[in-house]
Amino acid sequence: MNCTVAELRIMFSPGRVQLVQEEVFPGGPRVMVTGATGLLGRAVCREFQTSGWSVVGTGYRRARPRLLRCDLTDEDSVRGLLHEYQPDVIIHCAAERRPDVVERHTEAAVNLNVHATSTLAKEAAACGTLFIYISTDYVFDGRNPPYGEDDSPNPLNVYGRSKLEGERETFRHCSGAVVLRVPVLFGEVESVTESAVTSLWLKVESAESCTLDHCQQRFPTDARDVATVCRKLAERARQDPSIRGVFHFSGKEQMTKYEMAVSIAQAFNLPSNHLIPLTEQVAGSAPRPINSQLNCSRLELLNLSVEPRPFTIAISDCLWPFTPDKRWRQTVFH
Template identity: 45%
Template structure:
């Protein structure tokens, strides 16, 4: 931290599912009294967010040089596996090239970078995975994120990568998370005139609450702001294993609908996905960083009093 000046944090991708949670956590944290947090967004820029398109490398350079941040959190990415598979050039542009530009500028400015990555850098065959385990991504999304990790750490070895699994949290649209996106089909299946909803029961996931991840990221920022080193790769994950079929059953219980769900026990996705990428969170836990909200409590809070929950005909 520079003497006499606030600790400046640039949060890139502040309008997304995770970015909003991080912005909210940093705004209410005690550290906010001495920090200045600058939020950026591409498509949802508003009075609180500075418009920044990561594909415009010159604009990224101008923004960072003008701000001179102490830390940069990169929560923006192309994270939809099917989109990455069908448009690998776009995946590379956002997940690799943009991150390399940020890393290069950050190193010149002396800023610390924390970039969000994914459990999909692993093939899911030998969980749990520690940060030192060899990656083996199965799809274009995982490959692009792994290449982005390497680009960041090669450009600035003092930077840090935080790998995360399936995220869910306060949402603007049902489709923002693969957890909440199940809800319309769950409710629709409860209508006696509709067929059952097929839900994946093959892959084990570890749903992780974005407000909890925000607490983790705040802890990492505070650790670094105090002058302690934090570089390389770290993991954070929820600790409740469940398939999408399990998740759907829990959502149905919260909504009190008699959903007709069918367990699909073989993979059906066009894009290959790993079976179980449980991440070992021990490195951050050893630093006293972390928080986990039980899934049933978190999902009940998210779905309570939502005016846009699809009509429940069988209540």
């Protein structure tokens, strides 16, 4: 049955759920994407839309036209929204993902990363909806990589613990759910500061000397590739109930922040001699795993993975709108 957003014009809780703009959604399987204003959420919405799904995205503080404004920490609002829209699949991208922010604002982060996840999983089970929860490689301590889906988590910081608790709440309420763990993401950004990877552009294009971490091994991953994996998981899981549990997806190139910055400089033919490698963790920051590489063989064996885009090509594609030629800025994705 076709559905329009106009049919969802309901205030489930004053100021908590609000229709931003009337929009018609075509027929087809329905997916709801939380955190649709964020880097991954935008990529997921676009991936499902181009594949013929009926998509509705939710946001809150950054909600914009064509999205539903919803406070995911308000249980009544979430319950009303899901029962009204009745999605076939929920992709839960919304999270506080900045480890240092989570350390400083733990209560708010836990409300979103754990309690909101618990509510969504509970309501997804009640509605018979497939629930896909986006988690992180930071559930591991980084001492014995690579990590498979069955390896024991041991997060080093509050962010990792909150996401691990979100995983547990997911399976406690929704045994048929899917958890997809991913590492640090980058992609088409509205501002280079939106991702820890694209934010390196500010260091690269500056002529001032600066230090960059050259200790923690990262596996930068394109959000567009993650979005494709989400779609493939959703399509397969709707047909095959054995597609459940934990999956890993990651880029394959191992790089420190310093090495990423040097690669960005090379991609744009810019100097990198002002970039200085730092081999000690910055004091006062949340502890992070040295190497939390993910073993992604489960997805690959089920033919649900994608070949990650090479970092240099993908990062060039994401950053060219921010080059000094102002004409490029006019076409930046938003």
